[in-house]
Amino acid sequence: MLSQRCFTTFYFTLIFIIACFLGSVSCKKHINGDAILSFSCEDNTITFDTVFTSIGSATRKFTVHNTSNQDVKTTIFLQGGTKSNYSINVNGLPGTIFKDVEIPKKDSIYIFVKVNIDPGNINNPFLVTDAIVFVTGAKDQEVTLLAYGQDAHFIVADQGSGNLRYKVVAEANETVIWTKDKPYVVYGGYAAIDSLGKLIIEPGTKIYLHKNSGLWAYRYSKLEVGDNLGEPVLFRSDRLEPDYDDPRYALWDRIMINEGADVIIQNAIITNAIVGVQVESLPDETGLQVEPNIVKIENTIIKNIQISGVISRFLNLDMTNCLISNTGDASMILEGGNYKMKHITIANYSMQKERKNPACYVSNRSSIYIDENTKPLPYDVKAEFVNCIIYGKIENEVYIDKDDRAECEVEFQNCLLKAKDNSSYFNECWRNEDPKFADINKQDYNLLFDSPAIGKGKVLNDVPLDILGNPRGDKPDLGAYQFVR
DSSP states (O other): OHHHHHHHHHHHHHHHHHHHHHHHHHHSOOBOTTOOOEESSGGGEEEEOOOOSSSEEEEEEEEEEEOSSSBEEEEEEETTGGGSSEEEEETTEEESEEEEEEEOTTEEEEEEEEEEEOTTOTTSOSEEEEEEEEEETTEEEEEEEEEESSSOEEEEOOEEETTEEEEEEEOTTOEEEEOTTSOEEEESSEEEEOTTOEEEEOTTOEEEEOTTOEEEEOTTOEEEEOOSSSOOEEEEESOOSGGGGSGGGOOBOOEEEOTTOEEEEESEEEESBSEEEEEEOOEETTEEOOOOOEEEEESOEEEEESSEEEEEESSEEEEEEEEEEEESSOSEEEESEEEEEEEEEEEEOOOSSOOOSOSEEEESEEEEEEOTTSSEEEOOEEEEEESOEEEESSSOOEEEEOOTTSOEEEEEESOEEOOSSOOTTEESOEESOOOOEEEGGGTEEEEOTTOTTTTOSOOOTTOOBOTTSOBOTTSOOSSSOOOOO
8 A cells, every 4th residue: 555655646746747847838938039120220320410519418219129920038238338428228227238138029129328428529539439239149230329429510321222321412413512610520431422513622621531431423523622722621530549540440431533523632631541532433234434534633642541542443633742651552553544643752661561562553454344355454544654753662663564455655754763674664764762751750751951852853834833832943853842941
């Protein structure tokens, strides 16, 4: 009897345990660990577009949707943590991190975001950014937070997709003027000038560009930057910390100019970009659409560039009294087209990386477009360099790449060059003589009193002054700077 009673007791106890276990399993919620959340904010960005005149705050809200057929759990945190200018509230609770927040199937939660900034504080960045991160299973998602840290004109991309986002700042048959009253900040893509639109940027205007942003003169548009007598127009990264003067940390993209555009850039400083100025026609289904254009760059400094200061393909570009310095790759790339370069200083002593490509590269074929035989597309090139200095760290800073399928008319006249060979393209040129710049470590490319570039230039009546407005007289020096005794 004892053993039977024990067996019966054990049997019912086991049944009870199994029943409880099965009951707990049947009551347990199914959690979807692979769900992708969706957000009510456009482009997954919360923008605080109010520009405060004093210390102030603003609050925005958005919803987080679980569109799956199962409940989800997600961990939510403010990327900047307790040091952020932002604060968040999830399900009525404030904090910086919220673990295992449950969102039922086909349901949503509210998140409130608050920012507190003083746009009058000049030590603030122009843009105060952060992100709310959602970790759901193995997936990370973000909602970007964007507020204005200083009082400025803000150009925020609102069209396009992927890497080609933009905001049209001058529509067709519209003339827009940017003035120096407040800085302009370009965020999220290009500030674009539409066909037949015109943008005038007045002297002294400061333009700060965020990561991957730029200025885009679309085909058949017009762009006028600065003038020869006024204050320089500044194009640079919107990161104001001293470290961001280093081209290794360049964030903004470039000034892009397409075919048919009528562009003049005078007295500007272009710095801390991936590429300074790129002049290139847009390809279409039938090949390159090459149209006449007028692009002039005068009295302009292009420096601290991650890749190249100037890239031009198949179009026309004139440059006078310009300095291109400290670029990570070839300072100037000209592939096809027509070029007149007068009193240009190209000085590439960049310490970014080991550089193999020359400071100045000229070719009558494309490095990126190919013909029906998969060969580089040939195109006539005509390039004239007069009274220029092209110098740098590597043995050969001038290279002409010729393709017999197209014309290649290139001449360097009265130039001081770092060149390995005494090329037939050189006329009255001086090779491999140190130009004796004032201080290359400080990027001061004025000439010292004993520079071999002094007095070697050809008189050009259309270039009576140097980049600083000094008269050149009847014995002009080579390069952008005239030595002042």
